[in-house]
Amino acid sequence: LAADIVARLALTSAELPIGVVTATLGAPLFIILLVKSSR
Numbered sequence: 001l002a003a004d005i006v007a008r009l010a011l012t013s014a015e016l017p018i019g020v021v022t023a024t025l026g027a028p029l030f031i032i033l034l035v036k037s038s039r
Contacts, residue, residue: 003018003022003025004018006021
């Protein structure tokens, strides 16, 4: 839901695909979780 809102507010003239926003927000968090869990 939050990714959908960000996608709509990021570009008012054109909507970003929800997958792009989810990947942009989720990939760094996923990497951080992987690094923390390997320690």
